[in-house]
Structure formats: C-alpha cells, structure tokens
Amino acid sequence: MAALLRVLALLGLLLAFSTAQAEKLRLVADSWPPFADSGMPGGGLATVIVTTALQRAGFASEFEQVPWARAMLGVEEGRYDVLINAWFNESRTRIGQFSTSYLTNRIRLLKRKGDALRFNTLSDLYPYSIAIVRDYTYSPAFDADQQLQKVPVRSFSGAVRMLAAGRVGLTLDDEYVARYFLQRESRSVRDAVELIDKPLSENSLHILVSLKNPRHRQIVAGFDRAIAEMKADGSYERLLKHYGF
Structure with missing residues (x-):
C-alpha cells in the first residue's frame, strides 16, 4: 500500500507539473517596431525570439500589446507574466526577474x-x-x-x-x-x-518575469538556456536575418 501511495503521489506531481507547463504565459509589450508590434509578422523580432525561446523551454505563451505604463503595472501586479523587451533597471528588480541579454x-x-x-x-x-x-x-x-x-x-x-x-x-x-x-x-x-x-x-535587452509568478526562476532559467541553444544551432541568427538585422 505504501508503495502504491508513493506512485500515486509521484503521478500527481507529474500531472501538476504538466498542467503548469501547459498553462500559457501572458506576455506583454508596448508597440515598439521593429522589435514588438502586433501588426508585424510574428509580432516583431523581439516577440518572435522570446516566444520561440520560451516554447523551446517548454512554455506556451500568448502575447498582448498595451501601453508601456500598463504593461509595467501588469507585471508588478502579476496580471502579466513576462515583459518581453526590458532594459535593465535596478528598480525593476523589485517587480520582476531579468533574463540574460538576448539583444x-x-x-x-x-x-x-x-x-x-x-x-x-x-x-x-x-x-x-x-x-x-x-x-x-x-x-x-x-x-x-x-x-x-x-x-x-x-x-x-x-x-x-x-x-x-x-x-x-x-x-x-x-x-x-x-x-x-x-x-x-x-x-x-x-x-x-x-x-x-x-x-x-x-542597452542590453532582456525579458522581465513577474515575481508574482511562482515559477519566475524556472522561466528565466529555461529562457536563458534556450537562447544559448538557439545561438549555438544558428536559429537565432536566422531570425535576425529574416527581420533585416
């Protein structure tokens, strides 16, 4: 019985992990073409890089474009999970965790x-x-x-x-x-x-992951790892060239 309970507990943990991974991260940015804009193919270069890296790290996502002040407030309050195009600013570390630079x-x-x-x-x-x-x-x-x-x-x-x-x-x-x-x-x-x-x-460009998201460390680590892999396999460079960079 004890062995069965351990198996059931493990299955429960795996199911919870899979469900969490399947939940879409709420990405946000203001209009900043050619890096981010809902009217551009893929939402712009930064949007494509970020969504691709997150997908490779196992995170589905959806993107919303709002004015900058609303985006920052949404990340602070946890209504958005990821601000996709943030320059490093010490004060912003109080509301989110920065990734390594990706542009x-x-x-x-x-x-x-x-x-x-x-x-x-x-x-x-x-x-x-x-x-x-x-x-x-x-x-x-x-x-x-x-x-x-x-x-x-x-x-x-x-x-x-x-x-x-x-x-x-x-x-x-x-x-x-x-x-x-x-x-x-x-x-x-x-x-x-x-x-x-x-x-x-x-200025180095980063994602800023809301501290309100309990998985913020996991999201940042997965994103950083995926960006490194994209640079190593050439897919990062191909995206830059596609957008004329």
Whole structure:
C-alpha cells in the first residue's frame, strides 16, 4: 500500500507539473517596431525570439500589446507574466526577474544633414534642442543631465518631422527603430536628416518575469538556456536575418 501511495503521489506531481507547463504565459509589450508590434509578422523580432525561446523551454505563451505604463503595472501586479523587451533597471528588480541579454539596442542621435555637430560627450549637445519621446529611457547619463534642452514629444515620427522642419536641433532613438520609421516617412523628411555615427549608449535587452509568478526562476532559467541553444544551432541568427538585422 505504501508503495502504491508513493506512485500515486509521484503521478500527481507529474500531472501538476504538466498542467503548469501547459498553462500559457501572458506576455506583454508596448508597440515598439521593429522589435514588438502586433501588426508585424510574428509580432516583431523581439516577440518572435522570446516566444520561440520560451516554447523551446517548454512554455506556451500568448502575447498582448498595451501601453508601456500598463504593461509595467501588469507585471508588478502579476496580471502579466513576462515583459518581453526590458532594459535593465535596478528598480525593476523589485517587480520582476531579468533574463540574460538576448539583444542589444544602440541609441543613436539624428541631426539635420549639413549640421557640423561632432558628438563626443553630452556637453557637445548642450547648444541643441533635442526632441525626446515622453516616458522613454535613453541612458542614465542622458536622462539625468539637466543641462540638455529636451523637448518631449509623443512619438519618434513626430520628433523626426520636427527635426526635418528645423523646429529642433536633434532627436534620437534605437538605430533600428529609427531606420524602420524613416522608411515610412516622406522623401523630404528622409533626405533632411541623418544618423550620427557615435552611439549615445548601448542597452542590453532582456525579458522581465513577474515575481508574482511562482515559477519566475524556472522561466528565466529555461529562457536563458534556450537562447544559448538557439545561438549555438544558428536559429537565432536566422531570425535576425529574416527581420533585416
């Protein structure tokens, strides 16, 4: 009888584990093409990488796109399990566990063509008004510098149009985000601006798994392992190439 009870207990544990694995993780992100956007094939590059890695680790998932503030609050409260595209921030460790980096974002400045600006340090930017997207994080030094003339706007598209029209002196964004949106602007806007070679910052991209999920350590460990395997077998590189990276 004791042996039978042990077998039944083991089967119960296995069933519970299988049921937990079958439950879909609730993934969330705001619109940030080409990395995450519900209107793009697969939801964008970051969405595809994350869902593929999680699937390889044994976790089914479903994706929802919401504004950034709602996504962060949802992770904090446990309504979402995984924020798919988070830069590391110490304060965020209070609400979630970070994975290792799976992409790198290079933040680059854009200026009007013909402008003689040479960027080496932040002080080189002090004479210029700079269009920034509200609630966007660029780099700790840039964000904290009170001498920079920052002009908050709603989107990169609005910022780059202001730059092309001469209403601001600079704007900035991740280089792939900037190229993605510039392709969708008019020729007059595209021809009026250019990227500055030296990046303002490089930020590693991670998933952030809600501490409210009791399996957060298991999810992160599985994701990290799957990303390493994808890089080793070439599937990671194929995804980058498919999205033009």
